[in-house]
Amino acid sequence: MSDRGFIAQLEGYGLTTAEIHYYRPDAPSLLQLFTWQEYDLAPDFPVLFDFLDHWRREIEAALHSVRIAHGRLIGPTEWRAVDGIIPLP
Template identity: 45%
Template sequence: MKTTIIERQLAGYTLATAEIIYRMPDHLELLQSYVWQEYDLVPEYPELQRFLKFWKENLDGPLVSVTVGSRELFKRGEWRHTEALLTLH
């Protein structure tokens, strides 16, 4: 069963972005940038590790660098279900 984004966030996943710099396979002197974004666990980044492993095993462009940033959209303690919504004028 696939989990929803909110379920993943409540489990500790945060939105992670990685800029991957790699060499063009046919022109190794040229660098190319690829931006990867996914919900991942900080600081282990298992989803990013899985993607980089796939890259190394299946793609021809050798990696030069990977820069990672992440941001918690909300923390487990910040989100709760409400029973009512009141509006004051």
Template identity: 45%
Template sequence: MTGPNQPKAPTSNSIQSAPSELELQLKGYRLATAEFLYHMPDHPTILQSFIWQTYDLLPEYPEIHKFIDFWEENIDGPLHSVHVASCDLLTPGDARFADVIYQIH
């Protein structure tokens, strides 16, 4: 039953799905892990750690930069430092040739 107050079913044109992890990796995105060290707002001499993972483009890291901008505008704890590590999850396969082939009957 649908009425005037019932939500309408979304049409295929209104649904935008986020790209899958595989699609992002094929576009050059890599898994990046960022550790944010920040000063606690109530105790500025104490550092707290926050770890965040996202898919990002190397070496510019635009997603991490967006997050840093968001942090500086909206979070009370000022950043002390940010450490970033990344790795390729989608890599070409390794091909090796056998040195010896044994046949057992």
């Protein structure tokens, strides 16, 4: 069993957070905030842009702005498998 996020990091993905500001149709004068977080590839952000395309097609809320933060937490060269048993006290 493996963690999807860990495997994504080994493949070069980093944690991406997007602040999505939008207007709902029932309150067009009220700017609202949605925070989205997923593993994605910078600088193209294909996962985020797929989500934003879905938003534009399926959600009846007009986008105002999107602010993106991205951080690579681990890279393939920073991780290596170790054979053996490490006893814990």
